[in-house]
Amino acid sequence: MNKQQLLQQAKRIVDNRRYAAEEQTENTLEQLRQNDEWRIAEQRLRSAQVDLAMNIGDVKELKNTIAALEKEQAELLGKLGVDPSELTPQYSCKLCNDTGYFNGQMCECLQTELRRLIIAGSNVPNKEFTFENSAETVKHNIAIYKKVKQICDSGDKNILLTGQVGTGKTYLLTAAANYAAQLNKSTLFVTSYSLNADFLNAYLDGQESSSALLDNLIDVDLLLIDDLGTERLVNNVTANFLFNVLNERLLLHKQIFFTTNLQLKDIQDRYDERIVSRLLDQSRTFIAQLTGNDKRLSKGCVQ
Ligand SMILES: [Zn+2]
Incomplete structure (x- = not known):
């Protein structure tokens, strides 16, 4: 939606x-x-x-x-x-009398409902994974957190987070999704694996399903794809769909954030040039590598 x-x-x-x-x-x-x-x-x-x-x-x-x-x-x-x-009617919100607008602005009660719907529809894996709750201690990573938050605010760039398992990529991606919801941006959080399954199903279902899926992925203000590279590359499917999503969103200036365990070199080897040139274009994508410090044991977050 x-x-x-x-x-x-x-x-x-x-x-x-x-x-x-x-x-x-x-x-x-x-x-x-x-x-x-x-x-x-x-x-x-x-x-x-x-x-x-x-x-x-x-x-x-x-x-x-x-x-x-x-x-x-x-x-x-x-x-x-x-x-x-x-x-007399006892309205829940004394500010706007449950009209949703107050002084010509969206009332806080309407904003709260909107945020609730955004989060409910966003598929975000954990609401507790936020910038505020982060226990990140590595200086290099903290700087990346800051930059990611900034990019959520400005809405001007895509993000590609690389790094090994256990460096907190999924945590950071989730925090970005939760933060974007706070900013009233509609978000959709997907794993690359499940996204690829959706691609395949839509492809097998035919043109209508494919268009509906693409519309969904292009409609949202912010699309977040976790774990790029874990999907199985399916001929005529994965690359085509991924390219369409990426390209359409770029044309519409809509943000897309990725995490991946892949090195940039692996990305170049794995995906075709149309995708690589868009994904790794540093004028449009903030690329950062999270480092060290396996925090899965202490915070219970994976990757
Ligand atoms: Zn109100």
Whole structure:
């Protein structure tokens, strides 16, 4: 789902809260109107309010009538055991009254829903893997973390993280995904292995499936592919799909982040020139190698 669709969905959730709050009030009023005293008082009150608004009759007298009727209603509420707050909709968000917008801006409640949907749809393996929670101690790696965060903010470059198993590549990729979600970017986190399986299935399924899969992979603001190089290269499939995804995203200036255990030389050997030239173009891709310090034992994170 792209960002616009996610926003619509988030808006629907907030709207539904508003409808529910308003319906609750309607139901309470409906029930009160079953009571004759209430119904008559309500009708008289409304008519006095209309008269006052239209300046019909003696203003002072009308105001007195209104005050008396309101008092009567308040007493009736007490008798009927209804809390006066139930007569007005109790919105969850007092800022925007569950409309999702406040002062012409997206309200915090709508942003929270949007983030929740982004994370739910992002396939991110672990929400706890964040920049803040990182236990990285290697100076060289900390500098890379900083740069990756910066690139998430600026949205201007792709990222290729290399390094051996246990250097924290997946942690960093996941932290980037979680951070991007915080920035309200729609993200999709996939392993290269599962992505390749999707490529193959879509290929076997035919043109429609292939287009739908590509649309999905191109729609999201940020695509994150973990463990490039672990997929089995399938003739006519892997390279073609991967090229299409990479190329389309580059044309649209949409970011794509990779991790890989492969050395750059291995990448050149493994993938065809169209992919390599795009992937390793340093004007468009930040390439960094994480080093040393196997932290899987202490933090329970793999790679
Ligand atoms: Zn709100």
